[in-house]
Amino acid sequence: MDWTRQTRFSDPGRHHDRLGELPCDVPAINAAVRNLTVHYRASGIDFPPDRLAEIDTRWVSRMLDLDQERFAGVPLDAPRPEAERLVGCCRDVALLAVSALRAHSVPARTRVGFAGYLMPDYHADHVIAEYHDGSRWIGTDPDVGVEVVELTPAGLQTAAQTWRAMRRGEIDPSAYGAGPGQEIGGPWMIQHYLMLELAHRMGDELLLWDIFGQGIPFADREWSELPAELPEDLTHLDEIADLLLAADAGDEAAERKLEVRYTEDPRLHPGPAVRCVSPRGAHYDVALT
Template sequence: MGGTEVADPAWWAEHSAYSDPREHAGLLAGLCTRPQDVQAAATGLIAHYRADAETLDPARLPTIDLRWLDRILAAGLEASPAPLPGRPHADRIAGCCRDHTLFAVGLLREHAVPARSRIGFARYFEPGFGVDHVVVERWDGQRWVRSDPELGAEFGAAPAAGDPFDPFDVPTGLDSPFPTAAELWSAHRRDGLDLTDYGVADVPQLRGRDFVRHYVFLEVAHRRRDEVLLWDVWGAALDGATAEETDATADELADLLLRADAGEPGAEEALARRYAEDPRLRPAGRVRTLSPLGREGWTDLEARTTTWDGTTRDG
């Protein structure tokens, strides 16, 4: 976990098991790292399984459950030999914001640029609604710069909801276009912020306070380079903890995240220690995977396989 050096941005320049492109490292090494170039390559490889559904070959929908970047890249190369930026829509594989961001994180890390994924809710897709979302942060030598690898400049100039913003340098904070899960949860607990309209658009059962609370745990995992799927469940979510216990743990984690984001000395180290010392927080061994395709299974993170209803598949 890195001891006293965990706040050093260089720690996020190292690949995780999820972001490592393995045999496809050369492909990423040959791509540019400007945010607009990263966005072009990410959206050339991956189509959002919901927003871009009309462009997808239905046979490719299972790629939504691929969690390791090397397998995402392998599936994309199998689908088409075309260059990633500007690839025809029909040649793309299925994914979501987590996959666009994992691609961006992997590409940047391959170029030794510190990068990490952030879990939160975008206010710019649906009027009056915070859509669950994942974006990338890159260290520019002075600060962490947040960008949305799904969006081009034209979207930021005329978002579907909210005021214009730069998708390659997204403003931060509770009142920003993209508040993090920790920011929203802390505001809910401190000031009673209503979380009813935060979650998965058009899926009523996946919204509200408990959903945002779950995303705090996801945010911590991604912060510590465990870039799991958004529909992976593990640890405290499975071990029968009471709502009060889960709330208290989310309070503690959200506070550490906010303090670390603010640059408070020792906060990043405290978050790393908390994550390392509590096995309920870490997706290790195996996780329960609740796919949006309607299937459920157990994923063995060491073997890199998922068992769906008695069938073993690569995950």
């Protein structure tokens, strides 16, 4: 896959030149995209419903449209008041950084998993950016200002790494999720994030609450109503995790197999639509066009 090319999600559309005006420097791009967004929950700001709806903005082009509606003609790296920024989450910051890097022809992609550096003794669900410096992939977290994060258990544990460790009984899945004491987490979330990692790897940088393919059962019910155990037949997900890890290790054949599996197996890809189960309380179908 050509990681310098924009996807339908990362494409900035009419804002391409504005992204190109940012310095081709990872710390500077991180600072700029962090200045464009505010976290819907971690900020502590009580956003009204119309502003909270911004968390469901999938497309970088629309994110930048919203920014320009408020800050017409203002450079992307000029300071913005926190409460007036795009309401989003780590996925949005990472995707904006990836879009900016691709606008500079730098190979870049999002990585989905669980961060071990945000909360003590807990792996919080997280998305970071990753770019290629000509010799290797380097993880960078624009959301919290950590410039380089290695993809290890101490940094970002990818969903595939987490899945394999869970299946081998090496981790406590209750220590993985939205945060200590929150019901959103555990085995079902690890399964969902494995599917999200695959989708993002294939250029479908979906929202973290987009349900697709095999998906999570009872998508329109509370998380606490999910079955206590995962389904028994998960061989296909074990295979996907193994392929993701092999591809990360540089196995080009594994990368090609992932593309074939993603294209041909309806359990693994979003198809023409997803079910958005937004944390703002809205559940609805979205056509990915």
